[in-house]
Amino acid sequence: xxxxxxxxICAQIRSATEPMFAEYVGKYQIEAIEFDNLSLGxxxxxxxxxxxxxxxxxxxxxxxxxxxxGNPNIVLTLKLLSFRITIxxxxxxxxxxxxxxxxxxxxxxxxxxxVAVSLxxxxxxxxGMSILGGDIMAIPGLYQFVQKTIxxxxxxxxxxxxxxxxPILDSATVAVKKPVGIxxxxxxxxxxxxxxxILGTSDPYVKLNLSGERLPSKKTTxxxxxxxxxxxxxxxxxxxxxxxxxxxxxxxxxxxxxxxxRLGMQFVPLKFLTPYETKEFKLDLLxxxxxxxxxxxxxxxxIVVELMYAPFRADSGKLEGTQDGYSRKESGFDRTSDSEVxxxxxxxxxxxxxxxxVEGERHNNPFAVVFFRGETKRTKMIKRARDPLWNxxxxxxxxxxxxxEKIHIEVMSKRTGFSFRSKEHLGNVDINLTxxxxxxxxxxxxxxxxxxxxxxxxxxxxxxx
Numbered sequence: 001x002x003x004x005x006x007x008x009i010c011a012q013i014r015s016a017t018e019p020m021f022a023e024y025v026g027k028y029q030i031e032a033i034e035f036d037n038l039s040l041g042x043x044x045x046x047x048x049x050x051x052x053x054x055x056x057x058x059x060x061x062x063x064x065x066x067x068x069x070g071n072p073n074i075v076l077t078l079k080l081l082s083f084r085i086t087i088x089x090x091x092x093x094x095x096x097x098x099x100x101x102x103x104x105x106x107x108x109x110x111x112x113x114x115v116a117v118s119l120x121x122x123x124x125x126x127x128g129m130s131i132l133g134g135d136i137m138a139i140p141g142l143y144q145f146v147q148k149t150i151x152x153x154x155x156x157x158x159x160x161x162x163x164x165x166x167p168i169l170d171s172a173t174v175a176v177k178k179p180v181g182i183x184x185x186x187x188x189x190x191x192x193x194x195x196x197x198i199l200g201t202s203d204p205y206v207k208l209n210l211s212g213e214r215l216p217s218k219k220t221t222x223x224x225x226x227x228x229x230x231x232x233x234x235x236x237x238x239x240x241x242x243x244x245x246x247x248x249x250x251x252x253x254x255x256x257x258x259x260x261x262r263l264g265m266q267f268v269p270l271k272f273l274t275p276y277e278t279k280e281f282k283l284d285l286l287x288x289x290x291x292x293x294x295x296x297x298x299x300x301x302x303i304v305v306e307l308m309y310a311p312f313r314a315d316s317g318k319l320e321g322t323q324d325g326y327s328r329k330e331s332g333f334d335r336t337s338d339s340e341v342x343x344x345x346x347x348x349x350x351x352x353x354x355x356x357x358v359e360g361e362r363h364n365n366p367f368a369v370v371f372f373r374g375e376t377k378r379t380k381m382i383k384r385a386r387d388p389l390w391n392x393x394x395x396x397x398x399x400x401x402x403x404x405e406k407i408h409i410e411v412m413s414k415r416t417g418f419s420f421r422s423k424e425h426l427g428n429v430d431i432n433l434t435x436x437x438x439x440x441x442x443x444x445x446x447x448x449x450x451x452x453x454x455x456x457x458x459x460x461x462x463x464x465x
Contacts, residue, residue, distance in 0.1 A: 427451030
């Protein structure tokens with residue numbers, strides 16, 4: 001690959017130095033600065049070691065030790081008045097320790113979306129510089145000055161945690177939509193609904209959900225024998241893409257027996273909402289999504305709703321790099337008063353990534369069960385696995401931060417066939433959520449209680465609107 005890398009790197013050098021050279025043209029009697037020759041030679045760098053770093057993120061971190069004693073042909077020409085000064089770089093040697101991060105890991109070839117390259121420390125660069133046949137690096141003090149200048153310039157660019165990011169896959173093809181805000185919905189009332197019951201009335205209720213979501217729809221209470229019901233009921237929905245998602249409203253007539261009749265429906269695109277502003281919508285109910293159906297002339301009544309979109313704060317749970325690993329940004333908050341700093345509604349996201357070394361006595365078909373505030377949620381079951389990967393996320397919309405609360409997670413195994421003892425406990429863990437609220441996010445592996453070597457990998461995030 002070296003001949004191709006040579007050309008690609010030299011093209012980058014030319015494009016990066018052209019504006020730098022242009023700043024000096026016209027000054028100090030300089031007429032032009034240009035490369036006569038620019039090639040990195042035929043000797044490629046050598047990798048003298050490779051370390052693979054394990055993190056809890058979905059990434060692969062490689063740290064090679066790179067040495068290069070090349071034979072580059074780099075000649076720079078400086079046109080000064082009527083003189084032509086040739087500067088040649090000779091005896092170039094470089095030793096560097098880059099960090100190459102492939103992230104995030106995705107199930108699309110080549111299985112990572114971005115390559116991030118940074119330097120763990122200032123690289124060692126040694127070279128000579130020949131002008132008019134003489135090595136000017138022999139001038140006392142000049143060599144040390146040039147060395148420090150080059151290292152300082154390189155350090156300002158890509159010393160870790162700064163990085164050069166190179167996209168490999170289109171973000172649209174690999175992006176997993178994450179919650180970005182909360183939609184507050186108030187179903188106020190409906191007017192002049194259709195009569196569906198024998199006695200000339202209806203028992204209406206409203207179902208609401210966001211497009212693109214597989215979560216169960218939210219429902220209002222049922223208003224018996226009422227064509228002009230008043231609900232004034234409030235709901236919260238998780239928003240993942242306010243630019244494309246649509247709120248779907250459906251009004252049904254409740255029936256004790258058989259299917260419930262749909263009285264009408266309507267849609268509200270979230271792109272019509274201004275963040276943090278409450279807006280009232282008075283909507284004509286339609287038979288179906290095709291509002292221009294000429295056969296649909298029946299008046300189905302109206303529904304009134306109030307909507308407010310609250311995006312999450314941009315600094316919630318933001319990662320900050322440290323030299324030991326990864327830590328959280330404190331968002332500039334003063335920890336003196338938890339009630340002031342962390343108060344308010346938010347979204348708690350629990351990602352059950354996987355487990356390691358979980359083993360049952362009679363069978364090994366593990367699944368995880370999450371218990372929090374009276375709710376029970378479970379992952380899918382992975383058959384015949386000691387190291388299952390679930391990658392399932394659960395969301396909890398809370399009115400206040402879960403300070404001093406714990407979330408309980410159990411790993412179970414279930415026999416696939418019929419058995420009197422079909423379930424088996426493989427281990428459990430209690431996670432304190434105080435650190436999650438303070439730091440915005442945690443991503444750790446926890447040893448399972450009641451398990452010999454079992455470990456579960458959990459990432460928990462708390463964001464506020």
